[in-house]
Amino acid sequence: MIQEMTYKPDSMILNMGPQHPSTHGVLRLRLETDGEIVNKVEPVLGYLHRTFEKHCENLEYPQIVPYTDRLDYIAAMNNNLGYVLAVEKMLDIELPERVEYIRVIMSELNRIASHLIALGTFGLDLGAWTPLLYTLREREMILDLFESACGARLLYNYMWIGGLSHDLPVGFVEKTYEFLDIFDAKVKEYNDLLSTNKIFVERTVDVGILPKDLAINYACTGPVLRGSGIKWDLRKDEPYSIYDRFEFDVPIGNDEIGSVGDSFDRYMVRVWEMEESAKIVRQALDQLPKNGDVQAAIPRKIKPPKGAEVYFRTEAPRGEIGFYIKSDGTAKPYRLKMRSSAFVNLSVLPEISEGWMIADLVTILGSLDIVLGEIDR
């Protein structure tokens, strides 16, 4: 990854990170700048590498679930879901209805929480402090719901292979309805404060345009791909779990303000997605079966047959995450490989940020919404 840069007398090599306020963790960017203009960007990774995949080879299948929490720690429920669905497909487990619904409710709530962080920190990258505090206020309500369900606020270990760690507590459904009622009004507040702000629009529109073909060539997924105007959402196009039972739209970037695929579109897609997620949660709560043992289908021992392998992909807040698991007949996987959405999305950064200013680089990086825990694994 690290290459020597040719030194030119009128350019400056600048190290952005790993300790920098707006690299969203410990990402390091090597920049070649000419004044404020960024001529070359080179992401340098690995500061948060924790050998997740090697760890998994030495852990039994259920023990891996808490490790998946720590991948994309802002959307731990969605990681849990991706992993347990992969193992369940391997073992061919039939799940109780109630488990399916609770899983959808939890992952969509986590998607809202994750997008709230994305929105807030994007505002912070542009110098607006207050939206972050507002979005964290609503995220707090979601975290309270999670805490009441599983005791944890960040790393949940809630979804187990074949079931859940706990059933929903008394009053969870009512409290979630209450949250959704409050949340619908709050989205308007974010739009008033940030999305329609003149300075915000000036800073994001037409900045870092990601064309359709480039997005596909780099295998971008999630809001980054949809921001470029491509309607691709695994929940809709390749429904897993019970997503085919809900009605929701897949928002894509449009050219109403600026070109398709700019930072503004990627941001707006997240705002719209939160509204769609809220719709899904509402439908799931309406249809939620009243009774059912959430741990009924948990297998006594988990030993997939020798040579069994599976690749399963799900739509996490940052895009498509996939787990490839190969079994050697023991209780531990022979190999586990994870496809990280943020890692793939980050790879497009050098392409779309060259020629922009340092301030725009921060905007583009913020609009890609990376989480280093998932990139370095």
Added chain:
Amino acid sequence: MIEFIFDLFKPAEFPIISRILFAVLTFAFIGGFVIVAVWLERKVAAHMQDRLGPMRVGFHGILQTIADTVKLIIKEDIIPSAADKVLFITAPFLVFMGAFLSFLAIPVSEEFTPSDLNGGLFYILAVSSIVIPGLVMAGWGSNNKWSLFGAMRSAAQMVSYEIPIVLSLLVVVMAASSLNLSEIVGAQKVGLGGFSGIAGWFFIRNPFLFVAFWVYIIAGTAENNRTPFDLPEAESELVAGFHTEYSGMRFAFFFLAEYAAMLVMALVVAICFMGGWLPIIGTESAIPGFVWLLGKAMSIVLLQMWFRWTFPRLRVDQLMTISWKVLLPITFVLVLGQGVWSIWIG
């Protein structure tokens, strides 16, 4: 004894002691203001953001800034080994000097002005330009690339915004036909139709002065490097801009200078557009003049804080566009319009 203490303040009798005393008192006033303003800023920010802000030290955290100041004073004084020591050490004082010297010409009330200069407004504009070399020295002397970026941005920004500031204040000077700050306030005693009080204040005197008022507020906010124009210290881009390498007391001086500059800008608005020490109704009031002046200035300070916690930050080129392509043509029209107004309407 008391008379002797008052005598100490008379330059005629004690030329050196009186001047030192004035300097110390001004410094103490700035220090006191900054301590209150920092606390206020944190409280304003907190309540705008649905939180409480500092609550532990003293009543509603009012002593928090004092605790922070003590912490800054007793911190280790770090000078990076690669820094240019002379520039690095001088820069914070030079930056503070720009704001500090401006207080000399501020007319506090009808009776008292520290120094009643004939070209008072000109003096304030000139002295506040000392800040620019100070910032460039800080950025260059730190020997840090982020600091250098911050210094270059601030130099470009302040030089650009100096022009709309000067031209918008020129409109005031034309209306008052004086550069003396006391006379500018005096010209606001009686307004159109012989009404006194708020009707006399320049910012509602005529449309040109009203626009000049807002141009000055925008350009003044940019001159002070406050959000949405806080590019020199944009923490999400440049870490901390020109003061990245500073810590302890030297950093505190930059902080002090920022808030002092904010107060100077607010005082200039209060004097030039909002009638200085004049009360809101009539010309006489039981409340002393300096309370009126400070009250008006604080409202402008609060406005700046409101800006800061609402807006995102502009980009460098957009910042320059606003100065050169928007504010500058507007101020040209204002100067022309005010000239016509002065001749035909009065």
